[in-house]
Amino acid sequence: MSPHTPPGPPPVTPAPFPGGEQxxxxxxxxxxxxxxxxxxxxxxxxxxxxxxxxxxxxxxxxxxxxxxxxxxxxxxxxxxxxxxxxxxxxxxxxxxxxxxxxxxxxxxxxxxxxxxxxxxxxxxxxxxxxxxxxxxPTPGDYGPELPAGWPLDPADPLSLQAADLTER
Missing domain, CATH: 3.60.90.10 (S-adenosylmethionine decarboxylase)
Incomplete structure (x- = not known):
């Protein structure tokens, strides 16, 4: 942190929630x-x-x-x-x-x-x-690969796909 950076909260660390979620x-x-x-x-x-x-x-x-x-x-x-x-x-x-x-x-x-x-x-x-x-990441989350049969069209640039959300 530079001397010109205002102090802030510590980095976000995953918080436990009921049922073991994070x-x-x-x-x-x-x-x-x-x-x-x-x-x-x-x-x-x-x-x-x-x-x-x-x-x-x-x-x-x-x-x-x-x-x-x-x-x-x-x-x-x-x-x-x-x-x-x-x-x-x-x-x-x-x-x-x-x-x-x-x-x-x-x-x-x-x-x-x-x-x-x-x-x-x-x-x-x-x-x-x-x-x-x-x-x-938790088991069952979708990463860059979508599950087979996902109803969105990968050729359509307007389709909201997990793999390309960060590229927009």
Whole structure:
């Protein structure tokens, strides 16, 4: 690292997940239904900052855009471990939140902060392991060779094939 390179997080090492899976990080998709204060950009920024702190993540930058009177917000907290984003529709009392983090950060610890900050009637959440097999290949993953009978045409440059995704 040169003296001009800002310090950053350590390189990503595969994190163990339930069931023995390994991946780059955890991505929680949270839908806030019946939520409030979704049109207040200063409040959204505070909630993003509090989520990062609760998750044990290193906050690098926050930006929130307000879509005007009566409109919602779109905001992102850029983290050393990835990001937290919020997109709100106050007219529907709905917000979509992404919490994606790697390393030792724990995005699930931000859920109570979302609950307290936006007071939704309910939160519908999905948790995904991102980078599964990307850092440590697992048996059954497709490498450059696709399985026989794969339905994509290798002669078609628009076909999405595992072998050529890095060449585009």
């Amino acid at each position: 991946g780059a990080g955890t991505h929680i998709l949270a839908d806030l239904v019946g939520a409030s204060r979704l049109d207040d950009p200063a409040h959204a920024e505070t909630v993003l900052r509090d989520c990062a702190q609760a998750a044990g993540a290193l906050l690098l930058y926050v930006h929130v855009h307000h879509f005007g009177r009566g409109g919602g917000v779109s905001g992102v907290a850029v983290l050393a471990e990835s990001h937290i984003s919020v997109h709100s529709w106050p007219e529907y009392q709905f917000a979509a939140v992404d919490l994606f983090m790697c390393g030792a950060a724990e995005p699930n610890k931000a859920i109570p902060v979302l609950q307290a900050g936006f007071q939704p009637e309910r939160i519908i959440a999905q948790e995904l392991v991102r980078g599964r097999g990307a850092l440590i």
